[in-house]
Amino acid sequence: MKTYLITGSTSGLGLEIVKNLAKNKENRVIMAIRNLNRGREITRETGSNVEAVQLDLSQLSNIRQFIQKWDTQIDGLINNAGVQFVDHTKFTPDGYEETIAVNHLAAFMLTIGLQPYIKKEGRILFIGSGTHNPNYPYGKMYGFRGAQYTSIDELLRGKSGAGNTKQKNLDRYATSKFLNTITAVELSKRFKNTSSYVLDPGLMPGTGLARRQNKIIQFLWRNIMPAMRFLLPDTSSTKKSAGAAAWIMTTPHIQNKPGTVFSYNKKPSVYVWKDNVFDEKIGAAIYEDSMKVIGEF
Numbered sequence: 001m002k003t004y005l006i007t008g009s010t011s012g013l014g015l016e017i018v019k020n021l022a023k024n025k026e027n028r029v030i031m032a033i034r035n036l037n038r039g040r041e042i043t044r045e046t047g048s049n050v051e052a053v054q055l056d057l058s059q060l061s062n063i064r065q066f067i068q069k070w071d072t073q074i075d076g077l078i079n080n081a082g083v084q085f086v087d088h089t090k091f092t093p094d095g096y097e098e099t100i101a102v103n104h105l106a107a108f109m110l111t112i113g114l115q116p117y118i119k120k121e122g123r124i125l126f127i128g129s130g131t132h133n134p135n136y137p138y139g140k141m142y143g144f145r146g147a148q149y150t151s152i153d154e155l156l157r158g159k160s161g162a163g164n165t166k167q168k169n170l171d172r173y174a175t176s177k178f179l180n181t182i183t184a185v186e187l188s189k190r191f192k193n194t195s196s197y198v199l200d201p202g203l204m205p206g207t208g209l210a211r212r213q214n215k216i217i218q219f220l221w222r223n224i225m226p227a228m229r230f231l232l233p234d235t236s237s238t239k240k241s242a243g244a245a246a247w248i249m250t251t252p253h254i255q256n257k258p259g260t261v262f263s264y265n266k267k268p269s270v271y272v273w274k275d276n277v278f279d280e281k282i283g284a285a286i287y288e289d290s291m292k293v294i295g296e297f
Contacts, residue, residue: 003028003074004249007057007110008081010038013127013201016242017078018042021249022050032066032110034058057081057106058092060297067113074118076249078125079107082176085169089158097158099169103176105156108183109294120193123249124184128198128261130271131170132178138203143170146273147178149282152289178273179286181261186283188258195258197248200269201241236264 004021008014009031021029025047032055033039039052056062082103090098096105111124118124131139134146148161148171155175160168184196241264248254248262256268261277263269276282 001026001028002076002250003030003072004076004078005030005032005074005114006078006080007032007055007107009033010035010042013238013241013245014078014080015042016238017080017245018050019046020239020242020246022046024250025049027250030072057102057110058098060094060101060106060109060294063106063109063113064297067110070114070117072117074114074122076123076125077111077114077118078245078249079111079180080125080127080245081106082127084173087165087169089165089168091158096156097172099172099176100152100155100179103173104179104183105152105290105293107180108290109297111183111187112291112294115191115194118194122194124187124194124196125245125248126180126184126196126198127177128181128184128200128269129174129177130200130202130269131174132181132277133271133273135273136271139174143167144174145171147171147175147276149175149178149276149286152286152293156293178276181272182277182279182283182286183290184261185259185277186287189283190287195254197254197258198261198269199241199245199248200261200263200271201238201244202236202264240264 004027006014006017009018010033018029018031021027027049029050031039031050031052033052034056036052036054043050043052055066083099085099092098092101107126130136131144132147160171162168162171181198184198187196244262244264244266247266261269261272
């Protein structure tokens with residue numbers, strides 16, 4: 001039996017990945033989630049090979065405790081959990097801006113901490129987004145201007161050069177996805193026994209990502225855009241993107257090298273900001289600075 005651990009899996013893309021992996025009864029699927037009651041409901045609905053364990057990614061001390069208690073070999077780790085804010089800046093109990101703290105630092109800490117338990121030739125998946133690329137044409141339609149990376153310290157402190165809160169949060173989300181992407185590339189260089197990949201799931205109308213938007217946008221996102229997704233550029237569904245994620249984790253042989261960014265069509269993404277994502281100095285700085293932060297916990 002193969003074991004897969006997935007964060008942020010009570011709804012949207014994460015839940016669909018759980019369902020997809022759980023179809024194979026030889027897979028043991030463990031949901032690492034904050035809402036344990038909801039997780040238990042899902043396990044009852046999905047099958048005996050799905051389990052739920054508690055993990056709060058907004059608190060690094062909780063992640064540390066989770067890692068210290070972990071004792072199971074893993075075939076695959078899927079860092080799916082992510083947050084996005086709109087009209088306010090939110091900080092975690094540790095005092096870090098939450099978008100960067102949860103989307104990047106928490107996933108980084110969990111991955112590093114669980115390395116001893118990831119089997120040889122095991123796989124790690126991060127969730128990216130074309131919005132990290134300032135040249136991504138469809139991101140501009142929604143106000144994204146690409147990653148605004150400065151340093152891990154400044155990002156965690158919430159520093160931003162944007163003029164308003166909404167733009168700050170768009171920048172933070174795009175930057176967090178840049179950090180996810182470059183982290184996968186960097187880990188592929190440092191840990192040769194495991195393979196790290198990125199999935200760009202595309203735009204997925206209907207998910208909970210717009211839950212903090214105003215009511216009009218929420219209505220369009222939930223009720224209108226899903227029906228129009230075939231007409232919208234770079235748009236997928238949670239089921240299709242989850243199928244790509246499951247394929248990355250379970251297909252016997254991936255022809256593309258570790259560090260590849262896949263699109264929801266199971267092909268390498270054409271929207272990767274190659275100049276920066278594959279920059280060795282930036283990758284090393286992000287890894288080392290992130291290690292310094294998690295080392296305090």
